[in-house]
Amino acid sequence: MEHEVLAKLRTAMKAQGFDALVALSQDNVTYTAGFLVPSHATNRFRRTITILAGDRFAAEIVVNVEETLARQQSRFKDIRAYNQFTQDPADVLADALIEAGVAAGRIAIELDYMPAKDYIRLVERLPKATLAECKDLYFDARIIKTDEEVKLLRTVGALTERVMRSVVTSIRPGEREKDVAKRIMDQMLDGGADGVRYQVGSGVRSGITNCKPTDKVIEAGDVVRVEILGEMQNYRSNVTRTAVIGRATDEQKRIWDVLVGARNACQAILKPGLPVPRLWQTYVEACHKGGVEPTLKFLGHGIGQTIHEEPYITETRAMAFQPNITHTMEPLYMIPGRMGFHIEDMYVITPTGHARITGDLFPNDRLIEIA
Amino acid sequence: MEHEVLAKLRTAMKAQGFDALVALSQDNVTYTAGFLVPSHATNRFRRTITILAGDRFAAEIVVNVEETLARQQSRFKDIRAYNQFTQDPADVLADALIEAGVAAGRIAIELDYMPAKDYIRLVERLPKATLAECKDLYFDARIIKTDEEVKLLRTVGALTERVMRSVVTSIRPGEREKDVAKRIMDQMLDGGADGVRYQVGSGVRSGITNCKPTDKVIEAGDVVRVEILGEMQNYRSNVTRTAVIGRATDEQKRIWDVLVGARNACQAILKPGLPVPRLWQTYVEACHKGGVEPTLKFLGHGIGQTIHEEPYITETRAMAFQPNITHTMEPLYMIPGRMGFHIEDMYVITPTGHARITGDLFPNDRLIEIA
Numbered sequence: 001m002e003h004e005v006l007a008k009l010r011t012a013m014k015a016q017g018f019d020a021l022v023a024l025s026q027d028n029v030t031y032t033a034g035f036l037v038p039s040h041a042t043n044r045f046r047r048t049i050t051i052l053a054g055d056r057f058a059a060e061i062v063v064n065v066e067e068t069l070a071r072q073q074s075r076f077k078d079i080r081a082y083n084q085f086t087q088d089p090a091d092v093l094a095d096a097l098i099e100a101g102v103a104a105g106r107i108a109i110e111l112d113y114m115p116a117k118d119y120i121r122l123v124e125r126l127p128k129a130t131l132a133e134c135k136d137l138y139f140d141a142r143i144i145k146t147d148e149e150v151k152l153l154r155t156v157g158a159l160t161e162r163v164m165r166s167v168v169t170s171i172r173p174g175e176r177e178k179d180v181a182k183r184i185m186d187q188m189l190d191g192g193a194d195g196v197r198y199q200v201g202s203g204v205r206s207g208i209t210n211c212k213p214t215d216k217v218i219e220a221g222d223v224v225r226v227e228i229l230g231e232m233q234n235y236r237s238n239v240t241r242t243a244v245i246g247r248a249t250d251e252q253k254r255i256w257d258v259l260v261g262a263r264n265a266c267q268a269i270l271k272p273g274l275p276v277p278r279l280w281q282t283y284v285e286a287c288h289k290g291g292v293e294p295t296l297k298f299l300g301h302g303i304g305q306t307i308h309e310e311p312y313i314t315e316t317r318a319m320a321f322q323p324n325i326t327h328t329m330e331p332l333y334m335i336p337g338r339m340g341f342h343i344e345d346m347y348v349i350t351p352t353g354h355a356r357i358t359g360d361l362f363p364n365d366r367l368i369e370i371a
Numbered sequence: 372m373e374h375e376v377l378a379k380l381r382t383a384m385k386a387q388g389f390d391a392l393v394a395l396s397q398d399n400v401t402y403t404a405g406f407l408v409p410s411h412a413t414n415r416f417r418r419t420i421t422i423l424a425g426d427r428f429a430a431e432i433v434v435n436v437e438e439t440l441a442r443q444q445s446r447f448k449d450i451r452a453y454n455q456f457t458q459d460p461a462d463v464l465a466d467a468l469i470e471a472g473v474a475a476g477r478i479a480i481e482l483d484y485m486p487a488k489d490y491i492r493l494v495e496r497l498p499k500a501t502l503a504e505c506k507d508l509y510f511d512a513r514i515i516k517t518d519e520e521v522k523l524l525r526t527v528g529a530l531t532e533r534v535m536r537s538v539v540t541s542i543r544p545g546e547r548e549k550d551v552a553k554r555i556m557d558q559m560l561d562g563g564a565d566g567v568r569y570q571v572g573s574g575v576r577s578g579i580t581n582c583k584p585t586d587k588v589i590e591a592g593d594v595v596r597v598e599i600l601g602e603m604q605n606y607r608s609n610v611t612r613t614a615v616i617g618r619a620t621d622e623q624k625r626i627w628d629v630l631v632g633a634r635n636a637c638q639a640i641l642k643p644g645l646p647v648p649r650l651w652q653t654y655v656e657a658c659h660k661g662g663v664e665p666t667l668k669f670l671g672h673g674i675g676q677t678i679h680e681e682p683y684i685t686e687t688r689a690m691a692f693q694p695n696i697t698h699t700m701e702p703l704y705m706i707p708g709r710m711g712f713h714i715e716d717m718y719v720i721t722p723t724g725h726a727r728i729t730g731d732l733f734p735n736d737r738l739i740e741i742a
Contacts, residue, residue: 025415038581041412043679044396044484065580065667068707083668085687113415116482116490117504133488178560185556189549194583197413209436210409212565296436297454308414316456336439 002058003075004146005032010052012137019105020053020097021134025113027306028138029060035073036234037066047089047118050076053100061092090118094125108134139310143302145324150348152235153303153326156193157346157357160230160237163187165362167228168241171370173220177202177213180226188230195231200224206242207340209295209332220246223339224370229307236307238328239358240344243368255341256367258290259331263343264365266299266329271353276317283313283331292333295340300328303346325349326357341367373429374446375517376403381423383508390476391424391468392505396484398677399509400431406444407605408437418460418489421447424471432463461489465496479505510681514673516695521719523606524674524697527564528717528728531601531608534558536733538599539612542741544591548573548584551597559601566602571595577613578711580666580703591617594710595741600678607678609699610729611715614739626712627738629661630702634714635736637670637700642724647688654684654702663704666711671699674717696720697728712738 002010009032013021023029024047030036032050040048049061060076067081082092097103103126111119111133122131145153167183177200188196201211202218206225218224222245230237244252265286266279283299299313303326311317311327330344343364346357373381380403384392394400395418401407403421411419420432431447438452453463468474474497482490482504493502516524538554548571559567572582573589577596589595593616601608615623636657637650654670670684674697682688682698701715714735717728 027415038583044398045679068705069579069581085668085683085685111487111491114487116485116487119487119490120482182557182560186553189553189584192586194585208440210440212409213560214565215563297456308416312456314456334439 003034005034006052006058006075009137009141010055012141013052013108016108016137017106018108018132018134018137019102020051020057020100020107021137022093022097022107022109023050023134023138024048024110027309028110028113028142030234030305031138031142032075033060034075035070037062037070039063039066046084049089049093051093051096051100053097053102057100059096061089061096088121090121091125093118094122097126097129102129104128106130106132108132108137110134110138142304143310143325144322145304145326145348147324149235149304150324150326152233153237153346153348154357156230156232156235156237157239158361159188159191159193159232160228160239161358161361163191164226164228164239164241168224168226168243168362168368169370171218171224171243171245173218173245176215176217177205178215180218180224181213184226184228188228193230193232197229199227201340204337204339207334207336207338209334209340218245223252223341225340225342227342227344234305236303236305237346237358238303238307238344239346240330240342241362241364241368242341242343243370245370248367248369252339252341253367254290255292255333258287258292259333259341259343260365261290262286263329263331267354270321270347270349272320272322272349272351274321276311276313276319276321277315279321280313280315287331287333294332295334296330296332300330300344302327321349323349323351374405376405377423377429377446380508380512381426383512384423384479387479387508388477389479389503389505389508390473391422391428391471391478392508393464393468393478393480394421394505394509395419395481395489398680399481399484399513401605401676402509402513403446404431405446406441408433408441410434410437417455420460420464422464422467422471424468424473424476428471430467432460432467459492461492462496464489465493468497468500473500475499477501477503479503479508481505481509513675514681514696515693516675516697516719518695520606520675521695521697523604524608524717524719525728527601527603527606527608528610529732530559530562530564530603531599531610532729532732534562535597535599535610535612539595539597539614539733539739540741542589542595542614542616544589544616547586547588548576549586551589551595552584555597555599559599564601564603568600570598572711575708575710578705578707578709580705580711589616594623594712596711596713598713598715605676607674607676608717608729609674609678609715610717611701611713612733612735612739613712613714614741616741619738619740623710623712624738625661626663626704629658629663630704630712630714631736632661633657634700634702638725641692641718641720643691643693643720643722645692647682647684647690647692648686650692651684651686654700658702658704665703666705667701667703671701671715673698692720694720694722
């Protein structure tokens with residue numbers, strides 16, 4: 001029996017009239033193979049490629065350095081290792097497609113990720129093939145999580161919120177942003193995370209969207225924005241809290257209430273059947289009513305094996321929520337040079353509404369004040 | 372006055388008969404702009420693009436979320452932000468090239484990174500342009516470091532070796548691989564690193580090439596492989612040590628002596644003028660003489676703003692060492708299912724020979740034994 005995910009992808013491939021389905025991106029390859037080649041993300045000169053073709057063909061191409069691990073952990077039995085310095089992986093791909101009998105077929109392939117160089121070579125090698133994008137095919141396959149995937153997201157989400165509570169409530173004036181980051185790292189790894197990333201920005205640095213922790217000392221009166229991105233068994237979490245060291249000002253409270261109000265207005269309507277753009281509009285309208293212009297052009301994003309996946313919650317995403325979609329909502333408002341505010345929690349759509357994966361253990365309905 | 376790096380790239384562009392030079396990869400964009408867009412590596416749907424054209428045109432395209440930071444930190448004054456959900460960055464690129472007057476020109480562009488989709492769109496928009504690879508142009512520009520770059524690499528290298536010594540000599544049986552990772556993280560950040568990655572593998576896990584730390588408990592008799600990859604002001608370090616908990620066996624010592632002997636044979640000849648493939652051959656011959664088959668098909672790699680850059684030390688890299696090339700040597704031998712051995716230090720080529728950036732503070736000429 002072929003693995004559930006491979007069977008699902010193969011069915012989608014055939015239903016859309018394709019003879020083969022080729023993935024090259026880290027996220028789609030990891031989803032397909034159930035295994036992340038460690039250097040896939042960190043070394044852009046190495047390719048990892050999964051191929052499904054016809055009724056039975058299934059192979060994964062990896063750089064030879066990763067062959068041992070791939071043979072142990074990939075769902076694919078047919079692992080094809082290539083030498084990074086003497087072989088062109090586009091040729092290894094072309095050879096596999098010829099062997100699979102689809103050299104003149106319709107091949108769905110990640111044109112939004114495949115390097116132009118590989119594309120040019122593949123067109124040379126398979127002049128009779130039709131190459132088409134497969135972004136939506138993968139998008140549709142991945143957007144509805146299995147119950148097992150939801151369970152993994154709940155596990156990593158719960159850990160992340162627990163660590164967030166512990167770390168944020170223990171921030172003290174006089175420590176550095178990096179000290180906060182170290183507690184995040186320690187506690188996430190202790191709690192069972194396989195990996196963790198974070199952002200910590202204090203004072204005017206809270207108003208920077210992607211903010212690495214520095215040696216800056218946190219002072220009384222600072223707004224502090226802390227974002228944690230966890231990883232456990234290839235599934236991801238993304239939780240953000242904003243706190244004030246000391247008493248929040250009236251201006252800070254007013255902004256916070258607008259963002260929370262917008263978030264609550266969104267929670268009130270979030271259920272299967274709701275068009276994604278409607279959620280975005282609800283958010284923007286609530287913000288505007290409170291005099292806040294959202295800094296990000298999306299309210300949140302799907303989350304699964306990658307931090308950012310579909311559905312992005314924007315006005316352009318023409319689809320409706322369905323059960324087992326998992327995503328974040330992250331109202332965010334930055335005043336560059338002054339301060340920033342950011343709420344982020346994870347959600348799962350249920351058959352009748354939604355559940356918060358995070359947000360109950362360490363709520364942020366009121367702006368958090370650290371005494 | 373244009374920044375030294377931009378002037379150098381523009382000169383190389385013109386010398387090779389190109390009208391424009393376009394970079395899209397994280398490493399080449401960061402090198403060009405002197406600034407890493409934070410989500411460039413973590414979100415594959417976002418593009419960051421630098422453009423040099425003619426005598427004066429210089430612009431950087433970023434996703435709008437990163438606009439504020441880019442305006443603060445990039446070398447480019449002309450920052451063009453696009454909306455990820457409503458605009459195609461390939462169109463923004465085409466518009467810029469048209470504006471620069473090179474729509475029918477010879478454009479050097481990263482075809483080994485640019486997604487096929489963007490390439491197809493650019494060809495549609497600029498049918499009279501000639502698009503050519505610029506991998507070697509960037510390769511040549513980046514491979515010889517400025518003295519300032521060498522200094523930054525020495526700083527991050529020295530910190531990394533200091534932390535390695537502290538962390539490895541304090542390993543005790545009974546602690547987990549993750550505990551070792553936490554000490555690495557803490558001490559690197561305390562020491563001034565902006566970021567750090569690591570590998571920790573003990574027992575049979577020392578024989579896995581890219582090995583994430585787990586909850587596995589380190590036991591007496593384990594071989595432990597620790598690799599640290601640091602980051603400071605966008606420059607990188609890469610140092611690896613292998614240690615035995617307790618007394619090394621004769622077999623372990625024998626393997627180690629072969630690897631160190633091979634490394635020493637390489638050090639003995641490493642200087643300007645030495646062909647890169649000759650260093651690789653020297654390594655392989657010394658290993659074979661000792662009955663060891665190198666696991667990796669390269670002895671080391673250039674290091675700078677990225678961990679892995681040119682020159683890869685392989686038999687296929689047809690160039691000679693020159694002053695201010697910075698690189699690693701990393702003899703590595705894995706016996707899957709049993710154990711692995713790995714030595715990695717950083718080097719800089721000097722006018723008359725070479726200097727070790729790391730390797731003197733915490734030497735590994737003898738296999739390290741942790742009592």
